[in-house]
Amino acid sequence: MSMKRALITGIAGQDGSYLAELLLEKGYEVFGAVRRPLVDAFENLAAIRSRVVLFPADMADAQSLEAAVGDCRPDEVYNLAAQSFVPASFRSPVWSSDVTALGAARLLEAVRRRAPRARFYQASSSEMFGRAREAPQSETTPFHPRSPYGAAKAFAHHLAVNYRESYGLFAVSGILFNHESERRGLEFASRKATDAAARAKLGLLSGKVAVGNLDARRDWGYAPDYVRAMWLMLQRDEPDDYVVATGVSRTVRELFDAAFGAVGLEASEHVEVDPALFRPAEVEHLVGDASKVRRVLGWEPRTGFADMISRMVENDVARHRARGGKSP
16 A cells, blocks of 8 residues: 655644654655745754755745655645744734635645546634633634634635535635744744743743733643644545634733743843733634534544643753853
């Protein structure tokens, strides 16, 4: 029996790199679509770089995506590419929408044309719920996105459903709530917290860390657990959509408290609110109802919130020590 072949867009990001590792462990041939395969360093792929094949492709370029799909001939396609930093989507709404919404449209069309039997995973987001009408949010909760990013993800989500219903494409969407790890970008709240805690521990933090809405509530899980759910969705007999979450929400204040607490410090002494960092339209409370993914796929998160934050802080402490105690 030949090895399964998987194509991952966004392979160099947090989720893409963890998914690539998981699929390699399961015996897949893994291919990635990246904009500049010969230029970028791809730090997240360092441990597996020799075991994956990278194709030059851009989510804004339909021809390059179709070429990548045609050359790869995948059994599974995971669309994880996006402009995923919500504040940046307010600053660059057109570009963010082009990559996140129309990029998904270009990839779906490439799969329909060049690999119609492939199974397609769309990375949907809890940000689609925005001003949620109910808590917790499930697969049937109406969307009310409150950012260009959330709106673009909602478009891509509905389009995946449309290709499933119109063309019989095996397309699923994972509505993933916040998931973090040591590979999360430093601009995100979770890494902002753990990196600041690490620098404070090492005496490298000068002044206070500016943060936005400390009272916003999110449902945080560990990224390696969440990519396992992605894979499980494509192993079912029938395509469907699933919320992936822990079912527990915490405030951003609790996130910073946990990060600084991991190194024996008080967050309140190192953090200050900057109103300029508030979103134009806030999302106050997201918490997921993952009962369907637990029941149907048997998925469970394996890493708790405290352990996740501790791992992230320890990683940031080690990273700064390796740099000779220098701040970024």
